Amino acid sequence: MYAYDEIDRTLVNERVAEFRDQVKRRLSGELSEDEFKMLRLQNGVYLQLHAYMYRIAIPYGTLSSEQLRRLAHVARRYDRGYGHFTTRQNIQFNWIKLAELPDAMADLAEVGIQSMQTSGNNMRNVTSDQWAGVAPGEIEDPRIWAELLRQFTTLHPEFSFLPRKFKIAITASEHDRAAIKIHDIGLRLLKNEQGQTGFEVLVGGGLGRSPFIAKTIKPFVHGHDILSYVEAILRVYNQYGRRDNIYKARIKILVHELGIEKFAAEVEEEWQQIRDGVLKLDDGIIEDIRSRFFYPAYETLPHMPDELKQAAHDAKFEAWRKNSVSAHKVQGYAIVTVSLKPVGKPPGDATADQMDALADIADKYSFGEIRVGHEQNLALPHVRKRDLPAVWKALEAIGLAIPNVNLVSDIIACPGLDYCSLANARSIPIAQEITRRFANHDTANLIGRLHVNISGCINACGHHHVGHIGILGVEKNNEEFYQITIGGRADEGAELGTLIGPAVPYAEVADVVEDIVEAYLALRARPEELFVDTVKRLGVEPFRERVYATR
Amino acid sequence: MPLVKGGHIIADEFVRITDDAELPAQGAILVSETRLLADPQALLGRTGGKCGVIWPNNRDVDDLVPHLDRLALVGLVFPSFRDGRAYTQARLLRERYGYRGELRATGQVLRDQFVFMLRAGFDAFEVKKQADAEAFTETVKRYSVFYQPAGDGRISALHQRLQLRHSESAGL
Numbered sequence: 080m081y082a083y084d085e086i087d088r089t090l091v092n093e094r095v096a097e098f099r100d101q102v103k104r105r106l107s108g109e110l111s112e113d114e115f116k117m118l119r120l121q122n123g124v125y126l127q128l129h130a131y132m133y134r135i136a137i138p139y140g141t142l143s144s145e146q147l148r149r150l151a152h153v154a155r156r157y158d159r160g161y162g163h164f165t166t167r168q169n170i171q172f173n174w175i176k177l178a179e180l181p182d183a184m185a186d187l188a189e190v191g192i193q194s195m196q197t198s199g200n201n202m203r204n205v206t207s208d209q210w211a212g213v214a215p216g217e218i219e220d221p222r223i224w225a226e227l228l229r230q231f232t233t234l235h236p237e238f239s240f241l242p243r244k245f246k247i248a249i250t251a252s253e254h255d256r257a258a259i260k261i262h263d264i265g266l267r268l269l270k271n272e273q274g275q276t277g278f279e280v281l282v283g284g285g286l287g288r289s290p291f292i293a294k295t296i297k298p299f300v301h302g303h304d305i306l307s308y309v310e311a312i313l314r315v316y317n318q319y320g321r322r323d324n325i326y327k328a329r330i331k332i333l334v335h336e337l338g339i340e341k342f343a344a345e346v347e348e349e350w351q352q353i354r355d356g357v358l359k360l361d362d363g364i365i366e367d368i369r370s371r372f373f374y375p376a377y378e379t380l381p382h383m384p385d386e387l388k389q390a391a392h393d394a395k396f397e398a399w400r401k402n403s404v405s406a407h408k409v410q411g412y413a414i415v416t417v418s419l420k421p422v423g424k425p426p427g428d429a430t431a432d433q434m435d436a437l438a439d440i441a442d443k444y445s446f447g448e449i450r451v452g453h454e455q456n457l458a459l460p461h462v463r464k465r466d467l468p469a470v471w472k473a474l475e476a477i478g479l480a481i482p483n484v485n486l487v488s489d490i491i492a493c494p495g496l497d498y499c500s501l502a503n504a505r506s507i508p509i510a511q512e513i514t515r516r517f518a519n520h521d522t523a524n525l526i527g528r529l530h531v532n533i534s535g536c537i538n539a540c541g542h543h544h545v546g547h548i549g550i551l552g553v554e555k556n557n558e559e560f561y562q563i564t565i566g567g568r569a570d571e572g573a574e575l576g577t578l579i580g581p582a583v584p585y586a587e588v589a590d591v592v593e594d595i596v597e598a599y600l601a602l603r604a605r606p607e608e609l610f611v612d613t614v615k616r617l618g619v620e621p622f623r624e625r626v627y628a629t630r
Numbered sequence: 631m632p633l634v635k636g637g638h639i640i641a642d643e644f645v646r647i648t649d650d651a652e653l654p655a656q657g658a659i660l661v662s663e664t665r666l667l668a669d670p671q672a673l674l675g676r677t678g679g680k681c682g683v684i685w686p687n688n689r690d691v692d693d694l695v696p697h698l699d700r701l702a703l704v705g706l707v708f709p710s711f712r713d714g715r716a717y718t719q720a721r722l723l724r725e726r727y728g729y730r731g732e733l734r735a736t737g738q739v740l741r742d743q744f745v746f747m748l749r750a751g752f753d754a755f756e757v758k759k760q761a762d763a764e765a766f767t768e769t770v771k772r773y774s775v776f777y778q779p780a781g782d783g784r785i786s787a788l789h790q791r792l793q794l795r796h797s798e799s800a801g802l
Contacts (some may be wrong), residue, residue: 086787090775097772101742109761117712118742200712230777230787236749237721237780240714306778317718318690352726357779364788367795 080143080373080448081226083191090233091188094195098122099181106178121201121239123169123194124180128500133172133180134197135187139207139225139249140168140451144438147449149190151434157183162434164419164427166453166491166542167246168206169197173498195233200241200328202232202313206248208256209452212374213460215408218268219276221251223369224305227360231306238313242320243328245313246285249278253571258453260284260293260573261545263330264312269299277301282312282342283334286539290575291331294339296346302365304350307358311350315342375446375461380411384465396471398520399482404467413464415445417457417474418481418489422514425507426492427455436477444470453569454530455491456484486523487531487596488514491542495535495552496559502535504552504559504585509533512589517596526596529610532567545569547611548595549576550588559585565595565622566614579623583630591626598625632763635732635754637770639763642756644682644703653678660684660703667693674700684736687715691722698729706752708737717750724751725781741769749780 083091098118105115119125123134135150142150150170154162157179158172165171175183187193197204205228212220228247232238238245250257251268259265265281277299284293300308312330319337321327334342390396405414417437420426429437437457441449444466445459452458462470474480483489490513493499495506510533517523532546536553543549549564560582567576583591596610602621603613614622633642644660647653658680659673666673666683673681674697682703685694694704704723706716716735723729734754735747741762747755748770757763779786785793 084791086775086790090773090777090787093773093775097742114711114740200714227788233777234746234773235778235780236746236782237717238714239746240712240717314718318715322713322715363792367788367791 080141081138081222081368082371082373084371087191088188091191091193091195092185094122094193094234095181095184095188098184102177102181117199117240120199121196122184123197124177125198126500127173127498129498130174131177131180132498133175133183133194134165134169135171135192135194136197136204137168137170137192137451138205138229139211139222140209140453141211141222142449142451143190144441144447144449146190146192147434147438147441149187149192151431151438153183153186154431154434156186160432161428161430163425163494164429164451164455164457166455166540167204168209168451168453169204170451171494173494196239198244200243200245201239202235202241202245202247205229205232206246206257206262206453208250208252209450209458210256210405210414210460211251212372213407213409213412213414214252214256215406216252217408218251218270220369220372221249221257221266221268222372223365224266224268224278224302225249226368226372227306227365228309231309231358238317241313241317242322243325243330245316245330247309255569255571255573256452258542258545258569258573260571261286261290261542261569262293264309265293266305271299275301278305280308280312283331283339284573285329285331286542286544287329288326288537288539289329289332289335290539290544291335292573292575293331294334296339296343303360304354306360307354307356308346308350310358311346311353314349315345319345375448377409377412377461378463380463380465382410382464384411384463386465386468390468390471393468395482396468398524399471399480400467401524402482402484402486403480407461409461411464413462413467415459415462415467415470416452416484417459417479418484419456419479420483420489420514421478421481422488422518423511424514425494426490426510429457433477433479436473437479440470440473444473453491454489456489482520483514483523485528485530487517487526487529487592488523490514490531490533491546492533493535493540495533495541499535499540501538502552503537503554504535504561506533506535506541506552509550509552509561509585509588513592516589516593525606526600527606527609529596530568531592542569543567544575545573546576547609547614548592550592553582555582561585561588563588563591563595563626565619566611568611577619579619580627587630594626595622598622631756631758632760633734633754633756634763634766637767639766644680646684658682658702660705663689663694666697670697682732682734685719687713687719691719691727694723695727698723698727698731701729701731703732703734703754704729705734705736705756708735708739708743711738711740711743717746720747720750720752721781741765744769745773749776749782749784751781
């Protein structure tokens with residue numbers, strides 16, 4: 080947990096005051112909607128289908144229980160009693176009134192939550208592994224670096240009006256839970272042969288209508304140089320990124336059009352001019368940021384406590400434990416993933432009551448800390464293993480002991496046509512239907528790890544390109560159709576999925592998913608072979624045949 | 631459009647000269663980059679008054695560098711306030727090429743950009759709205775904390791914290 084100090088709080092309060100003034104000028108007509116639009120977007124305020132949507136940053140996915148309670152308060156006081164966690168470690172409220180927004184913002188600012196740059200053509204919330212700081216085998220806590228980047232990117236005087244939005248993600252683990260290869264800049268923390276800490280820097284990843292997997296621009300940039308290197312990339316992008324066509328404005332297009340070598344040479348030239356300047360970090364600064372992260376005082380605990388052995392007799396607990404509990408770097412502790420994907424509910428939604436209850440659970444069992452992952456689930460990062468049965472019961476009491484993490488019903492979906500003014504098709508009802516089809520835990524378990532990602536339009540907020548099964552809503556003659564891709568993945572081996580055939584109508588999507596899953600069960604080499612690996616081994620053809628033979 | 635410089639609304643001493651107009655014998659003039667580059671000697675060697683240029687935001691400032699020491703004003707352009715290329719140009723001119731003359735923001739210049747512009751090195755603003763120009767002094771005081779260093783010499787939050795710690799420990 081990073082603790083905001085007086086300096087951080089001052090800035091957030093100044094931002095709230097500025098936005099209050101901007102809203103006042105908009106309401107009085109002094110600002111036109113066109114002028115106001117950019118300003119509200121820079122504060123996370125969208126005008127959606129039905130109302131204003133308010134997007135709040137949860138930098139690198141770390142929340143305190145106090146902050147979560149405050150989010151619950153905003154949901155209750157200013158919205159309709161729930162919030163929606165997104166794929167970029169943000170939370171969104173969908174029904175907020177413009178006139179009340181500055182007050183909501185001020186309430187959040189009191190606990191160090193803000194919405195700066197959660198939209199608009201600037202650097203967005205810096206995201207990271209939701210297991211940062213607790214994952215076994217991690218190089219070091221990537222949030223130290225994420226925080227340095229958060230500060231660097233917040234209200235940057237040169238890069239607040241970029242050609243398009245800009246997203247940075249960081250991982251420090253071999254297994255990439257931050258999806259760095261589908262970000263504008265992906266950073267992989269590593270140690271070089273001399274034992275120095277630095278980053279492999281990737282650039283130009285992204286989804287949307289032109290999906291790209293990020294390419295390595297530099298295999299090693301020393302930690303001391305990371306801000307200047309990122310500044311060099313941004314400076315090249317700000318000068319040469321396309322502004323003539325919104326669909327070609329992302330850095331991925333510039334990298335693609337120039338070619339990675341030429342782009343890298345431009346960045347290198349720029350970087351050489353600034354690398355030893357004001358952005359150079361020294362160990363003192365890095366340690367100062369590190370010192371402001373709170374780390375729990377872990378106890379010495381047994382690897383396998385009696386409470387856990389006893390609870391293992393309960394099949395329901397075991398089913399949950401198997402896919403919700405992960406190894407922790409400290410013996411006797413575990414990371415608990417809290418699925419926000421109940422059968423028949425919109426993925427990623429949590430009610431104010433659930434948020435409050437989770438905050439209590441975190442206080443009691445996880446040193447008051449909660450994490451938000453890009454899969455739209457939450458996590459309790461420091462749970463004593465002996466408390467796992469109690470945590471499970473507490474989660475069950477609020478409907479969140481859902482044993483489907485990483486299973487077929489753990490769906491990532493954008494809000495789709497039900498909320499979003501950009502969408503062409505519904506996402507949530509598709510997700511709901513699929514969760515109903517695979518509600519049987521034994522079946523889902525037999526299928527194993529399988530990520531279904533749904534987007535209601537080509538902008539790909541549901542990351543459909545990188546779903547093991549990706550579903551993209553399109554519109555044809557005023558009807559919703561869905562294109563199905565398979566074989567995508569967002570982890571360290573990130574790949575874009577392959578289209579399996581013509582789009583299918585709304586009513587058939589869940590059937591198609593079932594067909595694909597059945598084909599996989601018949602085709603997999605052994606039960607441990609993941610769906611995505613079977614697709615890799617066999618290609619899409621056998622799946623195409625199974626789906627379209629009868630359609 | 632009102633011009634703000636040094637925190638005050640002032641009269642613009644520069645007169646814009648179109649590319650085909652005759653040069654006035656006296657007075658400060660402001661020309662396009664085309665006109666400047668067509669005959670820099672004639673414009674910059676002129677004895678009747680200062681010369682400034684409006685530099686477009688899609689042209690490398692490298693081409694401007696050889697003339698910088700004789701230019702009294704460089705105007706950079708914000709065709710819409712969403713287009714932020716001129717922020718990079720400003721920083722390059724100030725921080726890399728050491729330009730110390732007037733750096734003027736032109737185009738869609740609104741109050742909500744003043745802080746960014748000041749930090750990027752602008753010191754003069756052709757403001758679109760009178761009310762924004764009048765609110766200049768108040769607006770630029772909106773922020774007292776800056777997370778990242780830029781060319782304006784303001785201390786970043788990172789360094790501010792370190793300084794605080796040093797002074798705290800020195801006071802013990």
